[in-house]
Amino acid sequence: MMMDKSAVSRLIGVAAVAAIASTTLWLPEYYLGILIKTLIFIALALAWNIVGGIGGQLSLGHSVFIGLGALLPAALSLKMGVNVWLGIAAAAASSAAIGAAMAWITFRFRLGHLYFALVTLAFGELGRIIVISTDFLGGASGLLLPREPADFLKFSFETSGQYLLLALGLVVVAFATTDWIIHSKLGYRLRAIRNNEDAAQAVGINLLKSKSVAMILSAIFTSLAGSVFARYNGFVDPEFFAAPMIVVTIVLFTAIGGVGTLWGPVLGVAVFFPLGEILRGSVSTALPGLHFVIFGVVLVAVIRLIPSGFVGFVNRLRMGPHIGGARSAFERRGRLVLRQPSRDASSNSALTST
Numbered sequence: 001m002m003m004d005k006s007a008v009s010r011l012i013g014v015a016a017v018a019a020i021a022s023t024t025l026w027l028p029e030y031y032l033g034i035l036i037k038t039l040i041f042i043a044l045a046l047a048w049n050i051v052g053g054i055g056g057q058l059s060l061g062h063s064v065f066i067g068l069g070a071l072l073p074a075a076l077s078l079k080m081g082v083n084v085w086l087g088i089a090a091a092a093a094s095s096a097a098i099g100a101a102m103a104w105i106t107f108r109f110r111l112g113h114l115y116f117a118l119v120t121l122a123f124g125e126l127g128r129i130i131v132i133s134t135d136f137l138g139g140a141s142g143l144l145l146p147r148e149p150a151d152f153l154k155f156s157f158e159t160s161g162q163y164l165l166l167a168l169g170l171v172v173v174a175f176a177t178t179d180w181i182i183h184s185k186l187g188y189r190l191r192a193i194r195n196n197e198d199a200a201q202a203v204g205i206n207l208l209k210s211k212s213v214a215m216i217l218s219a220i221f222t223s224l225a226g227s228v229f230a231r232y233n234g235f236v237d238p239e240f241f242a243a244p245m246i247v248v249t250i251v252l253f254t255a256i257g258g259v260g261t262l263w264g265p266v267l268g269v270a271v272f273f274p275l276g277e278i279l280r281g282s283v284s285t286a287l288p289g290l291h292f293v294i295f296g297v298v299l300v301a302v303i304r305l306i307p308s309g310f311v312g313f314v315n316r317l318r319m320g321p322h323i324g325g326a327r328s329a330f331e332r333r334g335r336l337v338l339r340q341p342s343r344d345a346s347s348n349s350a351l352t353s354t
Contacts, residue, residue, distance in 0.1 A: 013175065020168055024161035032160045034277045039167035040229045041273050045254045045265030046174040047221035052251065053260035054178075054187060055214045056194025058113050060247050061102065061120030064127040065095040065219045067242030069226025073155075074143045074236055075136055084155035084231075092223045098123070099219030103212040110197075124244040131238045143236040155231060163232045170228055174221050179262055181217070190214055194260075256302060258311030267310040272299070 023035060044066070051057050072094065073087030102123065106116050132140040150158040157163050181187045189210045192200040201207055230236045240246065257268025275298065279291035306313045 013172075017168065017172060021165065024164055029160060030281075032164060034274050036160060036164050036167050036232060037229075037277070038269060038273045039164070039171050040225055040232070041250065041253065042266055042269045043167070043170045043174045043225040043228075044222060044250050045257075045269050046171070046178050047218050047225060048247070048250050049254050049259065049261075049265045050178060050181060050218040050221075051214050053254060053264070054181060054194070055190040055211065056113070056260070057106065057211065057215075058117040058251075059102070059120045059215075059218075060117050060244055060251070061123035061127075062218070062222050062247045062250070063124040063242055063244045064098055065222035066226035066229075066246060067127055067131055067238065068095050068098075069223035070230035070236045070241040071131060071137045071143065071238070073227055074145055074230060075138065078143065078145075079136060083153075085153070088155065088224065088227045091227060092220045095219040095223035096216045099215035100212050103215040104208065106211060107208040121244055124242075124247065128238065128242045128244070131242045138236065138238065140238065142238055145231065145234050145236070147234065155227075157231070163228075167228055167232070170221075170224060174225075175262070175266070177217065177221070181214075182262055186210060186213060191260075252299075256299075256306075256309055258309035261309075261311045264309055264311045271310070 020035070020039070023032065027035065044062075048059065048062055051059050068091045069088070072091040073084050076082035076087040076090065077084050102120060105111070105119060111119060131137050137143070147158075148154065148156040150156060150162065157166065181190070189200070189205045192203070192205055193207060193210060197207060226241060230241065253268040253272055254265045255268070256272060257266065258264025272295075276291070276295050279295055283291040283294060308316070
């Protein structure tokens, strides 16, 4: 008896979670740190994929949510003595409100994909400027989070293994939420909006509601990932956490893995983030900047050889060369038919001319 694709996907996910959790027992500290950051970026990519991949809205303003999740709980805890968990909840609620505002702007002004990307990029840059000019949030100097004894009620952890389990739990929740969205009515509505907004609205899909729900969920998970990242990093640099460049990195990894798919963000980050960190640690000492060159060459080669992403490449392998070749030949034949006028059309034009 063969299992369906969803059951296989869940089985692979459970095995991956068990394997990652076991690394706390045998993986060296350096590579454990890379794994923790990889998991955090997977959570960020999964969160962005809800809006940018499934919904087709190219958002470049998610740095606002990352910055809120990283800076607001830290500032409230350090300067007002507020419990970190309450600060995380406040940051997530603020991110959800800003995400809903972005979705409303998109609906109100019917922004196309390019203009939506520019508007969200402006949101991200505005957020960075506000952060570096606000002393309460640390200003341009950032915020230093002191290392404290492990206390779950204070969102404080001591060992890398504890942080790994925390990041892994966030990834599991984000992955399960993405899986639910893809197979729910919301997922079908978002894909319909991505393909054709006018047609989706014509069949009765509420554009504002669907976009708002997707953006709110994406903003909340992005904020939570920012909070975990800041606590693990120990120092919140606004030029990193609140700058739009971090979103460009997330978008790039997601696109390479397979935008709009369940496993695409996971595969894209899992391959390229550790690669970049390992190259920086091993090659940059010999020649500064060489790791950027190598990473860029590998990146361009993968984009050139696998334009459909890792998930698309795996799907083509599963289909087989004969099916893939027949499909491409059929598509080429279809394009030729569309380009060439039919005999009936040419005869009708001749009759009308006479």
